[in-house]
Amino acid sequence: MIKLYSNKKLLPPLALMCAVLWAMAYPLIKLGYQEMCVASDDLGGKILFGGVRFFFAGLLVLLFNFKSSIKTRITKNAFWWILLFALINTSLHYMFSYIGLGHVQSSRGTILDSTGSFMLIILSCIMFADDKMSIYKVLGCILGFGGIVLINIQPNESLFENISFSGDGMIFLNAVCAAFGGVVSRIVSKKADMTFATGLSMAVGGAIMCAVALIIKPNAAWRMSVKAVLIIIALTAISAVSFTVYNSLLAYHPISTVAIYNAFIPIFGVMFSAVILNEQMSYKYYVAGIMVTVGIALANKKAKDRK
Secondary structure, three states, rough: OOOHHHHOOOOOHHHHHHHHHHHHHHHHHHEEEEEEEEOOOOOOHHHHHHHHHHHHHHHHHHHHOOHHHHHOOOOOHHHHHHHHHHHHHHHHHHHHOOOOOOOOOHHHHHHHHHHHHHHHHHHHHHOOOOOOOHHHHHHHHHHHHHHHHHHHOOOOOOOOOOOOOOHHHHHHHHHHHHHHHHHHHHHHHHHOOOOHHHHHHHHHHHHHHHHHHHOOOOOOOEEEEEOHHHHHHHHHHHHHHHHHHHHHHHHHHHHHHHHHHHHHHHHHHHHHHHHHHHOOOHHHHHHHHHHHHHHHHHOOOOOOOOO
């Protein structure tokens, strides 16, 4: 698997696959809420939904990596790093997200959420010697963020009304967790097998979310059906595959060259919403897609050595 994740030619399709899977999760989560009767103001129910998803995704990763998992021996130092990874990258990341999305308009939430990827690029360039900032990366980030803003602005709409800590603040903290989670994943990869660490962190993080949800208490019992079970299975598989691949890519490549592909997530998200939820498409989504594509190409372009 090391050859798979460390191959520079396979980085673009693998990173793009993760973006597609995460984008697909957005409309599936909405469908899951509808099918299981999880109300928009049911914070406990939403956190429990996410906790169940990540707990079983983590178990799925550990199960598929069973032989390696039972042989893996982690040091005390590595265990604490994996626990920190679980808290930041799963528990806090998604709890902040679920709290914030109930108090902020979706367009502003998407823009704030996307800042996490660009913060991760900046942090990586500061903290890791193999990741250097360049004018191309700056231009790539500007184009990528510009594309995300484009798909989320509406004529005569202000993005700066009714700003609140419970809404905007929570989404921003969610983005910060995403950024630091990426940095911690790089550190964890030096201390333990990344697939094992990803599975364990998701299982532990999901269990913490379930415990918090049960303390808050969901507003109502879930309505289970075959469709609801299939949605949970699909979301579990998406989390298991995307986080395993993404975290492994972060371990073998400069973080900025991987994280920039996350700019595609909101682009693909609105496209999948149009297909799955019958939401309206617009020409600006295609323009935004072109902007993000050019931005990614620039961010991955190496500056020529000065003679």
